[in-house]
Each structure stands twice: as C-alpha cells, then as structure tokens.
Amino acid sequence: MAIKYQLETIPVWDGIQSSSECFICDLMQEAQADNLRFFLGSSVMNPETRVKVNSTGFCPEHTAMLVESGHPNSMAVLWETHLERTRERIAKTFKEMEKPGNLKKTLAGLDAALSEREQGCLICQRMKDRLDRYCFTIPYLWGQDLEFRKVFEKSKGFCLHHMEHILRMSLEALDSKKQKEFSQSLADLQMRNLDRIAGDLVYMIEHYKSENRDKPWNGCEDAQVRAVYKEIGKGRTIR
Ligand SMILES: [Zn+2]
Numbered sequence: 001m002a003i004k005y006q007l008e009t010i011p012v013w014d015g016i017q018s019s020s021e022c023f024i025c026d027l028m029q030e031a032q033a034d035n036l037r038f039f040l041g042s043s044v045m046n047p048e049t050r051v052k053v054n055s056t057g058f059c060p061e062h063t064a065m066l067v068e069s070g071h072p073n074s075m076a077v078l079w080e081t082h083l084e085r086t087r088e089r090i091a092k093t094f095k096e097m098e099k100p101g102n103l104k105k106t107l108a109g110l111d112a113a114l115s116e117r118e119q120g121c122l123i124c125q126r127m128k129d130r131l132d133r134y135c136f137t138i139p140y141l142w143g144q145d146l147e148f149r150k151v152f153e154k155s156k157g158f159c160l161h162h163m164e165h166i167l168r169m170s171l172e173a174l175d176s177k178k179q180k181e182f183s184q185s186l187a188d189l190q191m192r193n194l195d196r197i198a199g200d201l202v203y204m205i206e207h208y209k210s211e212n213r214d215k216p217w218n219g220c221e222d223a224q225v226r227a228v229y230k231e232i233g234k235g236r237t238i239r
C-alpha cells in the first residue's frame with residue numbers, strides 16, 4: 001500500500017510512551033502554539049502570508065488567541081489589511097443602512113459577508129494537516145511494528161474526539177484485514193481506559209462524602225478534569 005501521508009514516527013513513538021490520557025491532544029496543543037507563533041513571527045512580513053491572511057483569515061477563536069498572545073506590533077501589521085478588506089466587503093451594507101430600504105435584505109447581506117469572512121482558518125487548516133499525519137502514523141506503525149503494538153496496548157489510549165480520527169485514518173493506513181484487527185485492538189484499549197476513568201470519577205464522588213474525607217485520593221484528585229478531556233479532547237481544530 002502506498003503511504004498517503006508523511007509519517008510522524010518520532011512524535012508518535014514519544015507520545016505513545018508518555019502515559020498521557022491522549023498524546024494526540026498534547027501534540028495538537030503544541031501544533032496550535034507553533035502556529036500562533038508562526039503567524040505572529042517573521043512570516044507577517046512575507047507577502048504570500050499576507051495574501052492568505054487577507055483571503056482566508058482565521059476563525060474567531062484563533063483570531064482571539066492571536067490578539068491575546070502579546071505581540072501587538074505583528075498583530076497590527078497582520079490586521080491592517082484584513083480590516084481594510086472587510087470594510088470593502090461591507091461597504092454596500094453601510095450604504096443600505098444609511099438609506100434604509102428592505103432592511104431584512106440588508107441584514108442578510110451583512111450576515112453573508114461577515115460569515116464568509118470567518119469561514120476559513122489558516123491555523124485550523126495547518127493543525128488539521130498535522131492531525132492527519134499523526135493519526136495516520138498510529139495505525140500505520142501498529143501494522144508494521146510489533147513492538148509498537150505492545151506499547152499501544154499498554155498505553156492510556158486516546159480521547160474520544162481523536163479516537164474517531166484515528167479509526168478514520170486506519171482505513172487509509174491498513175489493508176482491510178488489518179483494519180479489522182486494529183479496530184478490535186482500539187476498542188479494547190479505549191473501553192479499558194474509559195472504565196478506569198469512570199472508576200476514578202466514582203472514587204472522587206465517594207471521597208467528597210464526609211465519612212471518606214480522611215482516605216487517600218489514590219490519584220483521583222483531578223478525575224473530573226481527565227474525564228471531561230477524555231471525552232471532548234484538547235487542542236481541537238474549530239473549522
Ligand atoms: Zn485527544
């Protein structure tokens with residue numbers, strides 16, 4: 001089978017051995033931080049980047065992260081032409097608002113112009129490319145390397161959000177016989193780890209009862225946080 005994605009062997013091997021609740025979450029948080037740095041770094045001066053920022057832009061969530069990340073000068077440069085383009089697109093709306101006719105139509109036009117401006121996201125796109133490569137590499141290595149398979153089975157598994165993507169990528173990374181074996185192994189791994197987390201939640205709830213206050217936490221003091229992120233994941237792309 002031809003390899004459709006560039007393999008990310010080193011980060012995936014490091015991740016699977018990290019005893020994280022989902023190492024894809026960790027890698028995606030890193031990817032987000034890298035991309036925020038990229039768009040506020042020297043790339044701001046690159047004409048090609050500026051053109052992409054003006055046409056595709058960023059989703060509202062990543063725009064907020066960019067402006068909050070403490071690089072006022074870069075952000076000003078990045079946003080100057082973005083704002084200019086946006087104003088060009090809504091110029092017609094302002095004319096209509098000044099001489100109101102059919103305001104429902106004006107509103108629809110404004111809505112379309114603003115949502116079009118927020119539709120794409122360069123950061124989400126670049127994160128998605130990395131996510132595909134990581135989630136392809138997992139089933140690929142599982143199919144090639146027995147040592148990886150052993151470590152995979154002993155790991156804490158993945159959040160449900162990323163589990164879905166890993167299963168999706170396994171259809172591209174493995175032949176149909178191995179796809180089925182991988183699916184079984186992934187289900188087994190995930191169910192075992194969800195049982196563990198469910199048990200931790202129960203322990204936490206019991207621990208909050210007054211009669212159990214003096215008992216040890218047994219590592220369950222953050223069970224609610226782990227349970228939430230095991231379900232929804234971290235470092236998710238938004239668009
Ligand atoms: Zn995850």
Ligand SMILES: [Zn+2]
Nearest residue numbers: 059062121124
């Ligand atoms: Zn985004």
